[in-house]
Amino acid sequence: MRLLKDALARRAMAVIAALPGLLVLFIVIGLFLRSKAILGVEPLSRFLFSSAWSPMKGEFGLLPFIAGTMWVTLTALALAVPVSILTAIYLSEYAPRWARRAAQPVIDLLAGLPSVVYGAWGVILVVPFVGNVLAPLAGVYSSGYSILAGGIILAIMTFPTIIHVTLEVFASVPRALREASLSLGATKWETTRHVVLRKGAQGILAASVLGFSRALGETMAVLMVVGNVPSVPRSLFDPGYPLPALIANNYGEMMSIPRYDAALMMAALVLMLIVLAFNVLARGILIRVERKVR
Amino acid sequence: MNGDSPISIRNLSVLYGDHLALKDVSLDIPAKRITSIIGPSGCGKTTLLKSLNRLLDTDDGVRVRGQVLLDGEDIYAPRTEVTRIRRKMGLLSQRPQVLPMSIYDNVAYGPRIHGLRSRKELNERVERYLRLAGLWDEVEGRLREPASLLSVGQQQRLCLARGLAVEPEIILGDEPTSALDPQSSQNVERRLLELKRDYTVIVVTHILRQARRIADHIAFLYLGELVEQGPAAEVFAAPKDPRTRAYLTGEIS
Numbered sequence: 344m345r346l347l348k349d350a351l352a353r354r355a356m357a358v359i360a361a362l363p364g365l366l367v368l369f370i371v372i373g374l375f376l377r378s379k380a381i382l383g384v385e386p387l388s389r390f391l392f393s394s395a396w397s398p399m400k401g402e403f404g405l406l407p408f409i410a411g412t413m414w415v416t417l418t419a420l421a422l423a424v425p426v427s428i429l430t431a432i433y434l435s436e437y438a439p440r441w442a443r444r445a446a447q448p449v450i451d452l453l454a455g456l457p458s459v460v461y462g463a464w465g466v467i468l469v470v471p472f473v474g475n476v477l478a479p480l481a482g483v484y485s486s487g488y489s490i491l492a493g494g495i496i497l498a499i500m501t502f503p504t505i506i507h508v509t510l511e512v513f514a515s516v517p518r519a520l521r522e523a524s525l526s527l528g529a530t531k532w533e534t535t536r537h538v539v540l541r542k543g544a545q546g547i548l549a550a551s552v553l554g555f556s557r558a559l560g561e562t563m564a565v566l567m568v569v570g571n572v573p574s575v576p577r578s579l580f581d582p583g584y585p586l587p588a589l590i591a592n593n594y595g596e597m598m599s600i601p602r603y604d605a606a607l608m609m610a611a612l613v614l615m616l617i618v619l620a621f622n623v624l625a626r627g628i629l630i631r632v633e634r635k636v637r
Numbered sequence: 638m639n640g641d642s643p644i645s646i647r648n649l650s651v652l653y654g655d656h657l658a659l660k661d662v663s664l665d666i667p668a669k670r671i672t673s674i675i676g677p678s679g680c681g682k683t684t685l686l687k688s689l690n691r692l693l694d695t696d697d698g699v700r701v702r703g704q705v706l707l708d709g710e711d712i713y714a715p716r717t718e719v720t721r722i723r724r725k726m727g728l729l730s731q732r733p734q735v736l737p738m739s740i741y742d743n744v745a746y747g748p749r750i751h752g753l754r755s756r757k758e759l760n761e762r763v764e765r766y767l768r769l770a771g772l773w774d775e776v777e778g779r780l781r782e783p784a785s786l787l788s789v790g791q792q793q794r795l796c797l798a799r800g801l802a803v804e805p806e807i808i809l810g811d812e813p814t815s816a817l818d819p820q821s822s823q824n825v826e827r828r829l830l831e832l833k834r835d836y837t838v839i840v841v842t843h844i845l846r847q848a849r850r851i852a853d854h855i856a857f858l859y860l861g862e863l864v865e866q867g868p869a870a871e872v873f874a875a876p877k878d879p880r881t882r883a884y885l886t887g888e889i890s
């Protein structure tokens with residue numbers, strides 16, 4: 344009887360452990376089945392690499408949206424990662440203890456704000472800032488609703504996550520290791536750069552991946568500031584139309600247009616695959632970094 | 638100023654918050670000898686050691702009163718450059734702390750920090766100090782491997798080589814053998830005995846037998862107080878203070 348229970352428990356545990364994996368699989372399969380209607384009509388490459396988006400005419404080129412997603416996300420990461428790491432370095436290595444204590448709850452609060460709040464704030468502040476200050480500085484015209492505005496908002500939204508995780512990574516670096524470097528006559532900055540950052544490299548990478556994954560899928564705030572024009576952006580000041588915004592804006596509407604919903608499912612599937620591909624890539628890098636240090 | 642005392646501690650008190658960890662300690666460390674700081678757990682041995690190269694500074698809320706004279710210079714004077722002080726001493730910690738880089742880079746780290754760029758000189762230094770630490774033969778062919786792959790005993794000797802590579806005058810050890818197996822401990826002890834020809838060595842230990850084996854000079858700390866100090870032979874043979882006697886006989890520990 345006890346043995347039976349044990350066996351049952353083991354089975355149950357295995358099933359539960361496998362659930363997240365299965366879930367991913369189900370999502371992919373589900374999306375695939377729903378978007379099949381459109382796959383039969385044209386080859387996949389037509390969707391991925393065509394920038395013609397006119398549902399009325401039955402043209403569903405996803406390139407502008409894929410490009411929009413990549414642009415916004417990469418801009419956000421280029422902004423967020425360095426700033427977050429520097430902030431975390433400051434808080435963990437330089438700031439007095441009380442400042443660190445005070446910063447932590449604020450960071451966590453920021454991480455928990457609903458994204459509409461960020462979006463509204465973006466419309467009020469970031470969009471005009473990009474349109475009236477940054478664009479003239481760069482010598483171009485922009486309404487402000489742009490990739491850059493989206494990137495900035497997204498960066499601000501991912502800061503807290505990356506900072507939070509990076510701080511934990513730094514806290515896990517033993518103090519005696521820092522002291523070993525300091526005792527050789529290294530300055531604090533040298534110690535941070537060569538020892539703390541290196542020791543934490545993996546963790547920081549993981550933090551960035553976490554941020555990136557969130558950024559890829561973030562919908563609401565970006566949608567509010569990015570302009571939502573379905574063309575491939577050519578500069579940071581152009582508007583863009585990321586995949587999540589496309590899906591959120593259009594799902595449930597204009598469903599009378601043939602194959603429209605299949606196209607949106609396709610968009611979701613592509614987004615999902617981008618996130619997956621990115622995670623696999625990141626894991627690969629992580630493993631390589633792991634081999635190099637420690 | 639004492640001619641053969643590279644380190645002179647004068648009326649040193651250390652406070653963690655309002656906890657007095659060292660009380661008015663005065664001690665002259667003899668040159669080219671091994672000085673052992675002994676005493677029960679929590680008596681302030683580590684604190685005393687860290688006060689010598691200002692590693693205490695890294696803690697918030699630590700206050701230091703009194704003086705530590707290094708070659709006659711007060712290391713706590715406001716204008717003293719802390720990095721210059723620290724490179725005059727190599728530190729061995731309780732568990733070896735290898736830097737997250739290769740064996741070679743661990744040893745070259747200090748010299749590089751201090752501006753040594755020449756490949757040739759770096760190679761020379763790495764080899765010289767790995768030899769001095771008794772590790773060269775074991776790692777010669779694998780200098781590019783991560784240091785973390787070494788055994789703990791090897792890591793501790795690597796830390797020794799790394800400390801020596803910045804060409805200090807003094808070697809500090811905080812229970813440097815406590816994480817090691819007997820064999821490796823013995824190896825490290827032997828290194829220290831060799832090194833005292835050229836270096837002043839200060840080793841914290843709570844292993845009395847170790848102090849007997851290697852120390853020339855003893856400083857006994859008890860509850861933050863320097864109870865007794867003197868040549869090892871004298872202290873072990875005829876302790877003056879009853880507390881020292883009690884500690885040596887194992888009545889307090």
Ligand SMILES: Nc1ncnc2c1ncn2[C@@H]1O[C@H](COP(=O)(O)OP(=O)(O)OP(=O)(O)O)[C@@H](O)[C@H]1O
Nearest residue numbers: 653656658677678679680681682683684685696843
């Ligand atoms: N960073 C710190 N903050 C507050 N108190 C501390 C700190 N470091 C040490 N202390 C206290 O100061 C006293 C002396 O500590 P220290 O580490 O110097 O003792 P020790 O003799 O090295 O002990 P052990 O043999 O256990 O290593 C102890 O009571 C300890 O609790």
Ligand SMILES: [Mg+2]
Nearest residue numbers: 682683684811
């Ligand atoms: Mg100690």
